[in-house]
Amino acid sequence: MSKIVSIDFFSSDALELSKKLLGKIIARKINGKILRFRIVEVEAYLGLNDEACHSHKKNRQRSKSLPMYNRGGFSYVYLIYGIYHCFNVVAAPKGDPQSVLIRAVEPLDKEFELKTNGPGNLCKALGININLNNVDMIKSEEIWIENSDTADEDVIISSKRVNVGNSEDSHKFLRFYIYSNKFVSKIDKKREKYFLSNII
DNA sequence: CCTGCGATCGTCT
DNA sequence: GACGATCGCAGGA
Numbered sequence: 001m002s003k004i005v006s007i008d009f010f011s012s013d014a015l016e017l018s019k020k021l022l023g024k025i026i027a028r029k030i031n032g033k034i035l036r037f038r039i040v041e042v043e044a045y046l047g048l049n050d051e052a053c054h055s056h057k058k059n060r061q062r063s064k065s066l067p068m069y070n071r072g073g074f075s076y077v078y079l080i081y082g083i084y085h086c087f088n089v090v091a092a093p094k095g096d097p098q099s100v101l102i103r104a105v106e107p108l109d110k111e112f113e114l115k116t117n118g119p120g121n122l123c124k125a126l127g128i129n130i131n132l133n134n135v136d137m138i139k140s141e142e143i144w145i146e147n148s149d150t151a152d153e154d155v156i157i158s159s160k161r162v163n164v165g166n167s168e169d170s171h172k173f174l175r176f177y178i179y180s181n182k183f184v185s186k187i188d189k190k191r192e193k194y195f196l197s198n199i200i
Numbered sequence: 201c202c203t204g205c206g207a208t209c210g211t212c213t
Numbered sequence: 214g215a216c217g218a219t220c221g222c223a224g225g226a
Contacts, residue, residue: 121209
């Protein structure tokens with residue numbers, strides 16, 4: 001397992017980065033111990049022209065979405081419904097406010113027992129809160145992304161994003177998850193679409 | 201100051 | 214499928 005420190009890797013747009021992040025590892029230092037989690041479900045948020053995105057032109061969340069304007073590789077964490085947090089990996093070069101929402105991860109440490117299905121649950125389980133907002137994950141020693149040391153051959157499903165309202169953009173298939181992985185937050189057999197297979 | 205609301209989740213019907 | 218918990222922020226008065 002090797003930490004991803006390439007700015008290039010994170011400079012892809014959110015759509016590309018979301019596919020690249022599936023199967024990668026989130027490493028998180030908790031109580032001095034490094035735990036690892038495999039990313040199994042993500043959503044792409046495409047920035048200024050994506051009506052479902054916090055950084056969309058007409059959105060009113062300016063200050064909240066400022067971390068998205070950093071170059072790829074930073075974190076974007078925010079409080080939702082006053083209770084949960086959501087964790088994003090910022091994508092694209094500086095000034096282009098795109099990000100990838102991490103919606104579910106699979107714990108790689110057998111003894112880990114907290115729920116990690118869904119963006120709120122995984123943030124709670126990994127101790128991700130507003131203190132981890134706007135950190136450079138290329139440099140951080142608290143949270144970072146790693147390559148997997150095993151070649152995964154997963155079938156990837158795409159679907160509509162969850163709970164993003166009814167805009168034109170909400171109908172786009174910008175959610176991606178690993179087929180039949182039991183940590184995926186929820187599935188809709190009727191609407192899900194086969195996307196591609198044998199991703200490394 | 202006051203109001204409305206959200207990239208959620210567990211529980212209940 | 215519907216609902217409430219709970220809170221920071223933007224917008225309006």
